[in-house]
Amino acid sequence: MRGKTAVVGKGVSDFGEVPGWSHLELMAQSVERALADTGLQKNDIDGVFAVLTPAGLPAPVVAEYLGLHPKVIEGTMLGGSSFINFVQWAALALDAGLCDVALITYGSNAKSGGRRPGGMAPTPYEHRYNVGLVHSYAMAAARHMHEYGTTSEQLAEIAVAARGWAQKNPLAVMQEPLSIEDVLAARRVSDPLGVLDCCLITDGAGALIMTRAERAKDFPNPPAYVLGVAADASHNQIAQMEDLTVTGAARSGTRAYEMAGLGPKDMDVLELYDAFTINTLLFLEDLGFCAKGEGGAFVEGGRIGPDGDLPVNTNGGGLSCLHPGMYGIFLLAEAVDQLRGLAGARQIEGAATALVHGNGGTLSTQVTAILGREQCL
Secondary structure (H helix, E strand, O other): OOOOEEEEEEEEOOOEOOOOOOHHHHHHHHHHHHHHHHOOOHHHOOEEEEOOEOOOOHHHHHHHHHOOOOOEEEOOOEOEOHHHHHHHHHHHHHHOOOOOOEEEEEEEEOOOOOOOOOOOOOOHHHHHHOOOHHHHHHHHHHHHHHHHOOOHHHHHHHHHHHHHHHOOOOOOOOOOOOOHHHHHHOOEEEOOEEHHHEOOOOEEEEEEEEEEHHHHOOOOOOOEEEEEEEEEEOOOOHHHOOOOOOOOHHHHHHHHHHHHOOOHHHOOEEEEOOOEHHHHHHHHHHOOOOOOOOHHHHOHHHOOOOOOOOOEOOOOHHHHOOOOOOOHHHHHHHHHHHHHOOOHHHOOOOOOEEEEEEEEOOOOEEEEEEEEOHHHO
16 A cells, blocks of 8 residues: 555635534535645545544535535544544555545534534443543543653643644644643643643534545645555443553554554654643654653653654644544644645644554544655655
């Protein structure tokens, strides 16, 4: 699969709080922008890969709303990692000749519609003990602190770094300065996580268009080639997670690197699903950027922020840019901007590779993709 397909179009809807717009209307706006980015017409799309919030049959709903009759239709729900997973399946479908133009899309009006992230059917542990989404991630954070001495100050470094990137992104929802002290003083949600350790709740939608590599240079902007992609599912309910400090990223990342023929030191920019500050720390460890247990020390001193040596979540991430229930599509969109050299003040000079990592459920599903410019083929 290495280098056989590429992302050639990207669109992101208006986001933040967009009153009066449904999740479908936001989705359609992002698709319209992705098509404009490529010069393709709507009816060129013959593969639809989609999840929506809410939707019982998301891919058929998207196809119907857009007036499409796709040859390939896929809507497997893995939570926020679904969209990186769709990159894998779209690449396979394109390579097999099952479709020629694949659309990956998502839309949600979680903020203006008053919906909160989640919506999954209750599982026995969570239901019996009233453990919600934040509680599950707080348990992972608490265990990491217990095992390795990680501190709340170190987790706060991650929120501060994300805000620093957001301040370089004029579209990011959160623009106010943020300090470690601000994060520590914020209202506790589920100890040890405070409100500033948690992602935003916004409206927003995104769309990507993929084609086979032989067509990729026919479009207006540089393509982002799929160099490697791999998925892992370790559990559903948090009570079944074998080790609260080790995620499936340790396996998905290894396989994605192997497919790409690259390693952590070859990555120019990282886009990691930061629903909570603990996510970023765990993924940095599990994806090989530091050893297990060293994530807290690794992020100190603004290392992953705009003035650091490892660019992470360069649009501000789910912590400070946007997070409309599921964030994975926006990880990909930012990676594409970086590889095109179109990220403005937050652009990483010479970025040729990008690692995108999606997370779903309660650290349940992990999908890693490595994208690169033509020079990486």
